[in-house]
Amino acid sequence: MSDQSPPPGWTPRDPDTPPEARRPRANQRPRQQPGDRQPEDRQQRQSEPQPRPPAPGKKPRRKRTGWRRLIPTWRMVLGAVLLLALLVGGALVAGYLLVDIPPANAAATAQSNVYLYSDGSQIARDGEVNRVNVPLSQIPRTVQEAVLAAEDRDFYAERAVDPKAMLRAAWNTATGKGTQSGSTITQQYVKNYYLGQEQTIKRKVKEFFIAIKLGREKSKDYILEGYLNTSYFGRNAYGIQAAAQAYYGKDVSNLTTAEGAYLATLLNSPSAFDVVAHPQSRPRALARWNYVLDGMVKKGWLSETERAATQFPEPGKVRAAAGLSGQRGYLVEAIKDYIVENKILDDKTLAEGGYRITSTIDKRRQNAFVAAVDEQMVGKLDPEKRKADRLVRAGGVSIDPATGKVVAMYGGIDYTKQYVNNATRHDYQVASTFKPFVFASAVENDSRTQDGRRITPNTVYNGDNRRPVVGGRIRFNPENEGRVSYGNITVNTATDLSVNAVYAQMAVDVGTSKVKQTAIDLGIPADTPNFVPGPAMALGTMQASVLDMTQAYATLADHGRRTPYTFLEKITKGGDTIGLPERTPTQAISREAADTTTSMLVSVVDNGTGTAALAAGHPAAGKTGTGELDRSAWFAAYTPNLVTVVSMMGQDPDTGTLQSLYGALGEARIGGGGYPARIWAAYTKTALEATDPVDFDLELQPGAAQPPPPSPESNPPQETPEDEFTPRPPVRPSPPTGGQTQGGRDNGGQNQGGRNNGGQNQGGQDNGGQDNGGQTQGGQNNAGQDNGGQTQGGQDNGGTTQGTQGTTGTQGADGGPAEGLRPPPSAFLE
Numbered sequence: 001m002s003d004q005s006p007p008p009g010w011t012p013r014d015p016d017t018p019p020e021a022r023r024p025r026a027n028q029r030p031r032q033q034p035g036d037r038q039p040e041d042r043q044q045r046q047s048e049p050q051p052r053p054p055a056p057g058k059k060p061r062r063k064r065t066g067w068r069r070l071i072p073t074w075r076m077v078l079g080a081v082l083l084l085a086l087l088v089g090g091a092l093v094a095g096y097l098l099v100d101i102p103p104a105n106a107a108a109t110a111q112s113n114v115y116l117y118s119d120g121s122q123i124a125r126d127g128e129v130n131r132v133n134v135p136l137s138q139i140p141r142t143v144q145e146a147v148l149a150a151e152d153r154d155f156y157a158e159r160a161v162d163p164k165a166m167l168r169a170a171w172n173t174a175t176g177k178g179t180q181s182g183s184t185i186t187q188q189y190v191k192n193y194y195l196g197q198e199q200t201i202k203r204k205v206k207e208f209f210i211a212i213k214l215g216r217e218k219s220k221d222y223i224l225e226g227y228l229n230t231s232y233f234g235r236n237a238y239g240i241q242a243a244a245q246a247y248y249g250k251d252v253s254n255l256t257t258a259e260g261a262y263l264a265t266l267l268n269s270p271s272a273f274d275v276v277a278h279p280q281s282r283p284r285a286l287a288r289w290n291y292v293l294d295g296m297v298k299k300g301w302l303s304e305t306e307r308a309a310t311q312f313p314e315p316g317k318v319r320a321a322a323g324l325s326g327q328r329g330y331l332v333e334a335i336k337d338y339i340v341e342n343k344i345l346d347d348k349t350l351a352e353g354g355y356r357i358t359s360t361i362d363k364r365r366q367n368a369f370v371a372a373v374d375e376q377m378v379g380k381l382d383p384e385k386r387k388a389d390r391l392v393r394a395g396g397v398s399i400d401p402a403t404g405k406v407v408a409m410y411g412g413i414d415y416t417k418q419y420v421n422n423a424t425r426h427d428y429q430v431a432s433t434f435k436p437f438v439f440a441s442a443v444e445n446d447s448r449t450q451d452g453r454r455i456t457p458n459t460v461y462n463g464d465n466r467r468p469v470v471g472g473r474i475r476f477n478p479e480n481e482g483r484v485s486y487g488n489i490t491v492n493t494a495t496d497l498s499v500n501a502v503y504a505q506m507a508v509d510v511g512t513s514k515v516k517q518t519a520i521d522l523g524i525p526a527d528t529p530n531f532v533p534g535p536a537m538a539l540g541t542m543q544a545s546v547l548d549m550t551q552a553y554a555t556l557a558d559h560g561r562r563t564p565y566t567f568l569e570k571i572t573k574g575g576d577t578i579g580l581p582e583r584t585p586t587q588a589i590s591r592e593a594a595d596t597t598t599s600m601l602v603s604v605v606d607n608g609t610g611t612a613a614l615a616a617g618h619p620a621a622g623k624t625g626t627g628e629l630d631r632s633a634w635f636a637a638y639t640p641n642l643v644t645v646v647s648m649m650g651q652d653p654d655t656g657t658l659q660s661l662y663g664a665l666g667e668a669r670i671g672g673g674g675y676p677a678r679i680w681a682a683y684t685k686t687a688l689e690a691t692d693p694v695d696f697d698l699e700l701q702p703g704a705a706q707p708p709p710p711s712p713e714s715n716p717p718q719e720t721p722e723d724e725f726t727p728r729p730p731v732r733p734s735p736p737t738g739g740q741t742q743g744g745r746d747n748g749g750q751n752q753g754g755r756n757n758g759g760q761n762q763g764g765q766d767n768g769g770q771d772n773g774g775q776t777q778g779g780q781n782n783a784g785q786d787n788g789g790q791t792q793g794g795q796d797n798g799g800t801t802q803g804t805q806g807t808t809g810t811q812g813a814d815g816g817p818a819e820g821l822r823p824p825p826s827a828f829l830e
Contacts (some may be wrong), residue, residue: 008610010216029445042648107203113355115332117363118569124328126321130246131238136225138253139240147228149239149295150264150288152185156220158183168272178275187211192230232351234270234277236672243471247315255266261292271347276318277333277419280529283331286312292296321338327370329415334547335359338567342581345571358569360405363559365687369396369408371402371682377648377675380665385523395422396679398687401643402793404583405564406547418653423546426529428632428649428660430496430549431625431672431830434519434540436556436597439491440505442516443593443701447510455509456703457600461502469535472508474671476519476535481626483830495600496608498624500539501812507538521588523562542626544649549636550645556601557621557638559699560594561585595698599705602696604639610676612770613637618693624672626830630660635676635702642687642693646676664826671830 072080101826115123136144148155183191190210214223234244243263244252249727255263265288266273273285296302320329335357340347346356373394381389411421418539442446442455450471454458463486468477478500480486486499494502507515512533520526529543543550547565555562563585571578603619604610609624613635622637648670650659661670 007829014555031443036663052072055345108580113357115335116358117361117366118359118405119363120358121363123359123361124324124325124332125153126236127333127678127757129404130236130242131229132241133229133239134241134252134642136228139225139257140253140257141227141254142257142262142296143240143252143263144224144228145296145299145301146257146260146264146292147267147298148185149301150267150292153295153299155185155545156677157222159215186223187228189223189230190214192232194228198290203341231267232270232348233266234274234347236321237579237594245344246319248313249316253261256313257296257306258293258310261296261310261740262289262315264292265289268349270351271337274315274318276315279420286417315381320419322418325416326414327366327409327411329419330411331359331361331409331830333415333421333604334409334411334673335567337424339571342490344578344580354573356572359567360569361409361567364405365408365683367399368686369398372679373410373688373736376679376682377665379759380686386663386666388661389658389665390653391650391661392664393422393651394679395548395649396644396646396683397423397547398644398683399421399550399565400641400643401557401638402563402641404551404554404565404585406565406567407698408683409547409645422649425546425589426543426545427649428543429530429627431436431540431543431627431634432503433549433623433625433636433672434542434630435495435498435503435538435636436601436623437519437522437524437552438503438510438515438538439594439600440522440556440589440597441515442506442510443596444487444518444589445514446512447514454505454703455506456701457490457495457596458703459491460488461491461494461505463487463489463497463499463502465501467501467505469504469508472535474534476504476509478504478536478539492519492603494576495623496604498609500830503538504535507535516588519552521562522555523564523588524548531534540627545647546647549634550643553638553645555588555645556594556597556641558585558594559591560589561586562588584772591699592701595696596701596704597697599698599700600636609671610635610637610674613681613684614677616688618684618688621696621697622677622683624677624682624830626669626671630662630669630671631658633661633670633674633676635672635680637677638679639684639685639688640696641691642684644680644684644687646679646683648676823829 064772107572112125114125131564152158169495190763208234222742229239229241231240233240233246235243235246237243237246240263241252242338244250244255244259247263247266249257261283265285268288272278272281273288275285280423289312293307297304298306326333336347336350337347339357340351365645373396377392377394380394383389393412394410395412395744396408398408399406409423411423412418433475439455447455448463449459463480465480465483465485467474480500481498486494486501489497489499489502491506492501493499515537516531516533519531524544525532525548526544528548531542531544551562551565554565564583564585566580568580571580598621601623602619602728604624605613605620605622610620610622613620613622616639618639620636620639625632625634625636627633631650633648634645635647638644648661650661650664651657652659662668664670665675667674
């Protein structure tokens with residue numbers, strides 16, 4: 001039988017293939033015959049391995065080309081995920097095995113922080129640990145539940161760590177939604193007791209593994225007990241027992257549910273939520289306290305009925321350490337607040353201690369400030385003789401405008417006697433010290449009056465008492481101090497005399513929202529209480545702190561350039577230096593806006609209500625202010641290189657309520673041009689005694705230095721008949737709170753009595769020329785000249801035009817009433 005196999009080189013013939021399919025196509029190369037020589041390239045191709053044909057019914061895989069080659073395949077992704085999971089799992093196992101539960105950290109015996117003056121001498125130390133550990137059984141169940149409602153409501157059901165919460169907290173922090181802890185109570189206990197408060201990745205990793213181990217080895221009750229005994233509650237109190245004593249003066253076992261909820265509230269922000277130390281934080285603290293109680297209701301730990309009946313438990317007064325007496329405690333607390341508010345360190349980390357904090361406080365100037373207040377005010381108080389003297393408070397701040405450094409601060413009579421810092425509190429109106437911001441905004445915005453005249457120091461306004469404001473959405477007709485009508489006067493004169501009618505109209509002319517923005521640009525915080533746009537804002541109804549006002553006036557002093565204030569030169573711990581925030585100066589308003597405002601404030605000191613400041617012996621610009629119902633009196637002023645604001649305040653020492661200063665220091669009224677201005681002058685004279693007087697270098701707006709126009713046609717007044725246009729000489733107010741120091745200005749009065757016409761034969765007598773000068777009781781029959789002390793001279797209308805004005809006494813932006821008279825209940829701002 002013959003071999004039917006095809007010869008070598010021939011392709012096997014498929015018997016099922018039709019003959020046509022076996023015929024070569026026209027363009028097909030003829031099949032190689034046996035014995036023909038193969039080309040070289042074919043021989044090479046045949047020698048290479050041939051790709052495997054795809055399985056029947058399966059499409060051949062397309063080769064990835066172009067940008068598709070950059071995308072990993074699903075196999076690569078799966079492999080990477082598995083590898084990552086393996087690495088993470090290995091790291092967790094390794095971390096768990098390698099990290100041991102350490103002994104208690106140094107926070108259990110926390111160190112002191114050392115606070116220093118700018119020259120390196122010591123202000124004070126703080127940080128002595130106040131801690132008494134108690135077993136969980138002595139802590140009322142409702143207090144435990146309040147803490148759980150505040151910090152970790154699922155504590156008993158959850159694991160020691162909550163990775164989901166940690167990731168959520170990290171995301172919120174990274175996206176700017178605020179710093180979040182994401183920590184369980186177990187993690188917080190580990191941080192408090194075993195580690196520390198520093199915000200580092202290394203500490204976080206240790207905290208994670210120690211918490212896991214502790215959760216496996218210890219009971220939930222053990223961990224909660226440890227947490228309650230190590231947490232920081234503020235007032236230097238570590239642990240729930242110390243907190244119960246610090247805030248309520250009782251043992252922890254006697255705490256009520258409401259008190260426990262407040263202590264739980266403090267865990268979130270111990271310093272900020274102390275409603276005694278920081279009254280301005282009360283709304284936030286109450287919101288957090290309500291959150292805690294509502295959480296207890298949601299968890300079934302408190303009934304709706306009990307919740308509705310729960311009243312906020314007012315904590316007791318702060319008992320300061322003896323080492324913080326005098327001004328030291330105020331300085332330390334202000335520095336600590338600055339550190340926490342600027343997120344340099346949080347209050348828990350700072351409370352660990354060990355920090356060496358060098359402040360910007362100049363020891364010599366600080367002592368000068370205290371001496372000025374003591375000599376000019378405190379030394380003259382006699383609470384036993386005058387009940388009103390019990391109400392007197394004072395606060396002050398001094399800043400170098402070129403650097404923004406706070407060089408001195410007066411917080412109160414003594415930190416151990418009066419805890420609240422008068423320099424940083426936010427519950428008194430700033431009164432007419434706000435008016436310069438209105439004018440600065442007018443220049444900054446190139447504002448015009450209702451009839452199109454550019455606002456300059458020489459622009460004429462109608463200054464009549466209770467003149468309705470034109471152009472505003474709100475009907476407003478403010479009273480001038482003393483209810484005096486000044487007629488048509490220039491802005492410069494209205495500033496000298498602090499005329500409310502002019503500045504209320506100017507605020508509307510400029511635009512109240514623009515005025516507010518200018519104040520914010522100068523340095524007033526946008527969240528200042530009662531900072532509401534409206535014509536009344538020109539009278540200073542907002543409640544900024546003395547520190548805030550000093551910052552704003554420092555911007556004016558530095559030609560419109562704002563340098564954020566600071567209390568800090570340096571912070572170190574061990575060999576490490578803590579970073580401080582950048583304080584890049586910015587041009588808040590134009591130089592001509594700031595300098596033109598300064599030029600008018602120079603006039604206030606030279607010719608207006610602030611002449612007591614001349615005693616400093618340095619060129620000065622300033623503004624007086626007297627709050628509603630005379631509850632506060634301000635003097636804000638500056639030389640070219642030092643800005644200082646002084647405020648006197650009235651407060652009941654027992655109840656803490658704001659009170660009027662009528663009758664304090666033997667004066668019928670207290671105004672900003674009196675004691676505050678005299679304190680300012682005494683301090684500034686000593687603070688700058690080593691420097692020569694420096695004049696202001698001012699660049700004024702066009703037309704600011706020109707005299708007022710002579711004719712009504714060139715500059716018609718607003719809402720005033722032409723025949724009344726010509727500005728009439730305003731009635732100058734009598735000296736505030738008894739005239740100027742030692743008789744007022746150079747030519748003022750005889751025998752320490754009043755001003756030009758106020759201390760003559762009849763004016764410098766017993767009622768007119770006391771040691772403090774001038775018109776202590778200056779609206780009486782023998783105060784002033786013939787026309788000044790007539791029958792009507794001490795009555796409500798203050799005498800005749802030529803007399804010693806005395807609406808409710810000797811009129812003036814900071815003037816006082818006649819003897820025995822007080823302003824009516826509707827008293828207004830100056």
